[in-house]
Amino acid sequence: MISSNLSAIFYLVSGVLFILALRGLSSPETSRQGNFFGILGMIIAVTVTFLSVGNFSTGLIYVLLFILIGGSIGAFIAYKIPMTAMPELVAGFHSLVGLAAVFVAISAFLNPEAFNLGTQGNIKLGSLIEMSIGAAVGAITFSGSIIAFLKLQGIMSGSPITFKGQHPLNAVILISIIVLIYYLCSTQSSNLFWILLAVSFLIGFLLIIPIGGADMPVVISMLNSYSGWAAAGIGFTLENTALIITGALVGSSGAILSYIMCKGMNRSFFNVILGGFGATDETSSVSKKEQRPVKSGNADDAAFLMKNASSVIIVPGYGMAVAQAQHALREMVDTLKKNDIKVSYAIHPVAGRMPGHMNVLLAEANVPYDEVFELEEINNDFANADVAFVIGANDVTNPVAKTDPQSPIYGMPVLDVEKCKSVLFVKRSLSPGYAGIDNDLFYKENTLMLFADAKKMTEDITKNL
Amino acid sequence: MEIDPLIFRFSIFILSIFVGYYVVWSVTPSLHTPLMSVTNAISSVIIVGAIIAGLSGDSESVFNTSSLFGFIAIALAAINIFGGFLVTQRMLAMYKKKKKDKK
Numbered sequence: 001m002i003s004s005n006l007s008a009i010f011y012l013v014s015g016v017l018f019i020l021a022l023r024g025l026s027s028p029e030t031s032r033q034g035n036f037f038g039i040l041g042m043i044i045a046v047t048v049t050f051l052s053v054g055n056f057s058t059g060l061i062y063v064l065l066f067i068l069i070g071g072s073i074g075a076f077i078a079y080k081i082p083m084t085a086m087p088e089l090v091a092g093f094h095s096l097v098g099l100a101a102v103f104v105a106i107s108a109f110l111n112p113e114a115f116n117l118g119t120q121g122n123i124k125l126g127s128l129i130e131m132s133i134g135a136a137v138g139a140i141t142f143s144g145s146i147i148a149f150l151k152l153q154g155i156m157s158g159s160p161i162t163f164k165g166q167h168p169l170n171a172v173i174l175i176s177i178i179v180l181i182y183y184l185c186s187t188q189s190s191n192l193f194w195i196l197l198a199v200s201f202l203i204g205f206l207l208i209i210p211i212g213g214a215d216m217p218v219v220i221s222m223l224n225s226y227s228g229w230a231a232a233g234i235g236f237t238l239e240n241t242a243l244i245i246t247g248a249l250v251g252s253s254g255a256i257l258s259y260i261m262c263k264g265m266n267r268s269f270f271n272v273i274l275g276g277f278g279a280t281d282e283t284s285s286v287s288k289k290e291q292r293p294v295k296s297g298n299a300d301d302a303a304f305l306m307k308n309a310s311s312v313i314i315v316p317g318y319g320m321a322v323a324q325a326q327h328a329l330r331e332m333v334d335t336l337k338k339n340d341i342k343v344s345y346a347i348h349p350v351a352g353r354m355p356g357h358m359n360v361l362l363a364e365a366n367v368p369y370d371e372v373f374e375l376e377e378i379n380n381d382f383a384n385a386d387v388a389f390v391i392g393a394n395d396v397t398n399p400v401a402k403t404d405p406q407s408p409i410y411g412m413p414v415l416d417v418e419k420c421k422s423v424l425f426v427k428r429s430l431s432p433g434y435a436g437i438d439n440d441l442f443y444k445e446n447t448l449m450l451f452a453d454a455k456k457m458t459e460d461i462t463k464n465l
Numbered sequence: 466m467e468i469d470p471l472i473f474r475f476s477i478f479i480l481s482i483f484v485g486y487y488v489v490w491s492v493t494p495s496l497h498t499p500l501m502s503v504t505n506a507i508s509s510v511i512i513v514g515a516i517i518a519g520l521s522g523d524s525e526s527v528f529n530t531s532s533l534f535g536f537i538a539i540a541l542a543a544i545n546i547f548g549g550f551l552v553t554q555r556m557l558a559m560y561k562k563k564k565k566d567k568k
Binding site for chain 1: 470471474477478479481482484485486488489490491492493494495496497498499500501502503504505506507508509510511512513514515516517518519520521522527528529530531532533534535536537538539540541542543544545546547548549550551552553554555556557558559560561562563
């Protein structure tokens with residue numbers, strides 16, 4: 001048994017180590033060390049908790065047993081998961097944090113003595129408020145992440161699910177959560193506690209169903225943020241500094257990522273959260289859809305164009321992840337480099353289904369990270385490049401975002417692909433992208449459409465080079 | 466009058482939000498996916514609450530409703546801790562620089 005002052009200091013140490021873990025991610029060189037700091041912080045926090053409870057009865061064996069069970073499942077998943085499934089994995093993990101927060105809050109509510117929070121039916125007011133907020137946010141995180149997971153996994157359709165009166169209903173539920181917390185704190189009634197949890201689960205579900213597949217980067221970041229606030233809420237209940245610091249870190253991290261993603265789409269946060277984007281605008285684009293001529297080519301043409309280029313910029317998007325084309329792409333690039341062609345990669349902030357999704361896939365395919373550039377870094381280079389190779393991206397290259405104020409994506413930062421001397425566009429069909437609008441780039445004079453599966457087309461080009 | 470300890474915790478909370486804000490802005494965009502998986506892992510430090518709950522039973526009855534929820538929470542958080550850190554490690558190991566000594 002160690003004194004509570006000493007354990008508080010250790011919790012502070014592990015909080016600081018967590019800060020260093022995030023700090024390490026400022027560059028790939030320091031990131032591995034950062035991850036190590038994170039692990040160290042976790043070990044300290046867990047060890048100190050054991051020592052401060054000081055109850056080494058049979059319960060301890062079960063605690064270790066459950067850590068072992070969870071740990072093996074986690075380790076197994078971490079080694080087995082393909083990199084393309086990273087968004088699903090992260091969504092799934094968020095749901096677990098949320099559920100763990102809910103369960104900790106439940107056990108604190110049922111047995112407040114163990115946590116020094118008073119007695120059942122007479123829990124300290126402050127603790128009860130913190131506990132119920134933590135539980136509610138945790139429940140929202142859980143059910144929201146489950147929906148995000150199902151949508152990303154493709155079990156549930158990625159298209160937004162909307163119905164009449166959705167927003168008023170959500171507003172009523174959110175208000176009722178606040179009312180419930182108020183009454184829970186004044187009556188200490190356990191029935192109200194269960195109702196609060198049920199309603200929070202429901203709202204998490206309702207909040208995410210209207211949000212479409214391509215808005216998932218925002219949703220995942222937002223749920224990341226929620227899981228942090230839930231942890232912080234529980235941290236206040238348990239008076240635990242490590243948990244408070246971590247919760248605040250994770251909460252603000254998720255919030256910043258959501259902000260970056262929203263900016264990448266030029267949409268306000270509320271616009272994304274209210275959902276329904278991409279489902280309703282179809283009428284406008286379909287009605288005036290006339291057949292415009294496009295130039296389409298095959299792998300041979302593409303190989304010819306690239307062989308005669310001196311610099312190529314590759315624009316990957318979600319389609320590359322779906323087709324698992326990253327390895328084939330890197331092989332193609334290797335062949336190009338052998339012919340002394342300069343190749344770089346241009347990544348749009350919202351390419352893929354989560355922040356940094358494309359970067360991880362390219363890293364998996366052994367693409368050195370100093371060949372991969374962000375939108376602002378590379379956008380001026382398109383004008384000097386010979387070939388832009390768009391693989392699996394669509395809306396993020398649409399010049400309409402710069403020219404047509406009527407377009408739903410107007411003002412969104414896009415890659416200036418059309419400034420390239422020629423554009424190769426790998427796509428399965430001419431169907432519009434997620435935003436439901438036609439891409440002007442298809443019809444440009446210098447665009448050659450390559451209608452095929454991304455992976456197959458890339459392999460064929462390599463053969464022809 | 467003494468200051469409520471809650472105020473101290475609240476101060477830590479607010480300051481940590483600011484620390485988080487500046488630290489996360491300095492994270493390079495190419496590492497945003499590892500950032501999410503590592504924040505996932507560290508937010509599972511919630512396991513400390515689960516451990517307290519799990520150890521709340523006495524030697525005669527290890528399992529009561531409260532400790533049972535604690536045990537499940539321990540398993541859930543452990544999945545996250547191990548899964549989160551290991552998958553982050555796996556991702557970070559893939560980020561390589563261009564080999565300078567390319568013939």
